[in-house]
Amino acid sequence: MKKIGFLSFGHWSPSPQSQTRSARDALLQxxxxxxxxxxxxxxxxYFRxxxxxxxxxxxxxxxxxVGAKTSRIEIGTAVIDMRYENPLYMAEDAGAADLISGGRLQLGISRGSPEQVIDGWRYFGHVPEEGQSDAAMGRRRAEEFLIVLKGEGFAEPNPRPMFPNPPGxxxxxxxSEGLRERIWWGSASxxxxxxxxxxxxxxxxxTLKEEETGEPFHVQQAEQIRRYREAWKEAGHAREPRVSVSRSIFALVDDRDRAYFGHGKSSDQIGIIDNMRAIFGRSYAAEPDTLVEELRADEAVAEADTLLLTVPNQLGVDYNAHVIEAVLKHVAPGLGWR
Known part of the structure; x- marks a missing residue:
């Protein structure tokens, strides 16, 4: 069995071709x-x-x-850029959202991705310390976030508070108890x-990572997952970790699918992103039987316990629900995921 969710970037555009034309549309949809x-x-x-x-x-x-409108589905991010975050204020927001959802939050955090502006975190009032890179700043803020999520007291109480304090x-x-174990790190290396x-x-x-060996994307990603699991075991953590991978997967089951995505097979791509030589994984778009065979050969998908389907959100809620349903109904059973 494999958990299957969706990942939306939440794009919106006033273009007539978009069914998501405003920020309000993106949120409500x-x-x-x-x-x-x-x-x-x-x-x-999951949301970017x-x-x-x-x-x-x-x-x-x-x-x-989302937590208030649903009752079962996991709710998460992939990912929150920690270079922009105040870890303490974020912990309050995360705790509130997790309690509203009944403990279903799965928060993906990371150093972040290339931006629309230069050093955007500076506009939020965050500046790396002397000799510290922005990536190191993001990792440090992540560590601070993890500490406060433990729920241990650290602030000295006012001896004359407005309201009575608990001891200590x-x-x-x-x-929110348990949220600390539902934090994920978005890793590119x-x-x-x-x-x-x-x-x-x-x-x-x-769907991208640092190009480190010259092998196909899914092979490099599978090795990344194996190294992660080895490090987890060496660290001696008591629980079993979870691993997700993202993929663009479109089962061509009707004429709309073929019109949107039935235009030939894609392949891995190499490029430079944030001064890093990166490999970008292929998309999958084919008839269901072909998809089953292609995905069976994807080593990283096999290694992961969770698969996030990246969805084209500007095509509207109905079509994106169709994309998700097509994978759940026509692909997942053939791979033993359902």
Whole structure:
């Protein structure tokens, strides 16, 4: 069995070709798609976070709204850029959203991705310390976030508070028990995957990673997952970790699918992103029987316990629900996932 969810970047555009023409559309349609995905039997509704872009940005109001409208589906991010975050304020927001959802939050965090603006975190008031890179700043903020999620008191109470305090030092509220174990790190390299394991975070690996061996994308990603699991075991954590990978998968089951995505086979691509030589994984678009065979050969998908389907959200809620349903109904059973 494999958990299957969707991942939406939440793009919106005033273009007549887009069915998501405003930020309001992107937010409300994200809620509607999560509700539809739950009804279809999907396991997760995940959302990307991008700043200074016509895409989903501030995640916690959306996560709380989805949590209030659903009852079973996991709700998450992939990923929140920690270079922009105040870890303590984020812990309060995350705790509130998790309590609203009944403990279904699965928060993916990371150093972040290339931006729309230069050093955008500076506009949020965050500056790396002397000699520290922005990536190191993001990892440090992640560590601070993990510490406060434990729920241990650290703040000295006021001897004359407005309201009575519990004994001892105070923690952040609201605290949601168990959320610390549902934090994921979005990793683009073998080294950061190992670091995530050492920190006791689950692993998210997307459709791109650092090009490290010259092998096909799925082979490199599978090796990244194996190194993560080895590091987890060496760290001696008590629980079993979780690993997700993202894929663009379109089962061509009707004329709309063929019109949108039936234009030939894609392949891995090599490029430079944020001064890193990166490999971008292929998309999958084919008849269901062909998809089953192609995905069976994907080593990283086989290694992961969770698969996130990247969806073309500007094609509307109904079509994206169809994309999810086609994979659940026509592909997953042939691979033993359902």
């Amino acid at each position: 994200s809620i509607d798609l999560a509700v539809a995905a739950e009804e279809l039997g999907a396991d997760g509704a 976070v991008h700043h200074f872009a016509r895409q989903l940005a501030s995640p916690f109001p959306l996560l709380a709204a 030092k105070l923690r952040l509220e609201p605290h 073998n080294a950061t995957a190992v670091w995530a394991a050492q920190q006791g975070m689950n692993l998210q690996s997307s």
